[in-house]
Amino acid sequence: MFLINYIKEVAAAIGSLLKGMRRTGYYFTHHKEIITQQYPDNRDHLNLPERFKGEVVMPHNEANEHRCTGCTACELACPNGTIKVITKFDITPEGKKKKAIDKLVYHLELCTLCNLCIEACPSDAIKMAQTFEHSVFDRSQLTKILNNPDSKIMDGVE
């Protein structure tokens, strides 16, 4: 009796294994159902959504102008001290002093991509870029200066 039960159990186990294997066989013969993407090969047509948080960048227009007023709202909003705003005083044509950014230092190695700085920015000067391949050989390369050299603030942005 024990032996019969034992054989029955083994047979049932093999039966249910085959049932599961039928699924595997189905996908083996139906190549259209496979959704795997071959990552490094598909770089050219890899489309990331426009909201994807890759890194913080500062867009500049053709005249090398940005929208950053140097208000340090992003620096205050950042939980990790990722952003450091270094300001300077420009002399306007009228001879007045005007606060402007000298450097906006961005530490990608500290950034958790939480989007709080972009939410905090009152003049939409920074945004998230869709890049994600950030690996470099030296950590110092991850410290970036977001504004271009000799860039100016756009007219009309206060």
Place this chain on the structure above:
Amino acid sequence: MQETIGHSATGDLVINVGPQHPATHGVLHLVIHLQGETITKVEPHLGYIHRSIEKMCESLTYRQFIYVTSRMDYLSAHINNLACALCVEKGLGVEIPERAQVIRVLMSELTRIASHELWWGAMAMDLGAFTPFFHAFRERESINDIMEETCGARLTMNYMVPGGVMMDLHPNFQKRVKDFLQLYKSKIDEYDEMVTGNIIFQNRMKGVGYLSKEDAISFGCSGPTARASGVSCDVRKWYPYEIYSKLDFEEVIETGGDSLARYMVRIREMKESIRIVEQLIDAIPEGPFQAKTKAVLKLPKGEFYQQVETARGELGVYIVSEGGTTPYRIKFRSPGFSNLSALETMVKGSKIGDLVAAMGTLDLVIPDIDR
């Protein structure tokens, strides 16, 4: 100091599982005492991934501290953030727009499905079946894509802010979710075919890792672990937050108390979450997605507590405020810690091979336990 390897005073064989072990799903260290092949004692050692999140939160403002909680239970990051946002809102006394509430519930339920999805794959892998893992990840991937499109990230979204959500829904959101529901319904039967109905699987799960109702309550278990032992503890039903009180869904309860019951609770819970998403996806009200809040949030002096139901159980957020911009003290009551403490009772007296099966059904996320 007890022995961590070799033989104990009673002659038991002492072995270590972890901290680096494929079955522990993270850096959990279990010291197991064995009498032959029978487990006499299991002792979890914690602290390998302690990042002092609670202490970190004390130096962050009420807007900033939310993102850290995504790193606790990373599989239900949305729900963790929601708990913190709700607690801060409770202190501020802000009214949340209905659209934001619906979006929050939708995201929470999608997260729950994704989390159970991953658990299902990992559970089957603990028992030696590798294929289900890929099948689970295929469906989870479509949820991740939805998250990526709307929130901008796949795992640590940081989408909930005090007052609502950070961004409005992506225009494609409804279509993508409907596509996902369709895909999911066509694939859910595969799960039963491959794993649930499998006789080898059932024999390894039935009667293993039994946790009685009394023990579940006394260990403070919550979520699917407690509900499998017949404890009714769904926070969404008992202390409804957001719009859960208006929704039509069942609290999934099994009375078996064994590994199979915990498995079935999670499988059924996924279907309940699908029901909630289906109810809401066509009824997202128009309106603002964020209430107007001040730039610098200050909570009044006092204590605030908010609990939510994550994929693993009850998460409580306790904030003590001194009236400043940063919390004076934050305490998280995480579900994983209490659920892990029931492990010894579950596996004592059973064979070492059943340990992994029983532990898999607890759905442990180690960063949630250690914080």
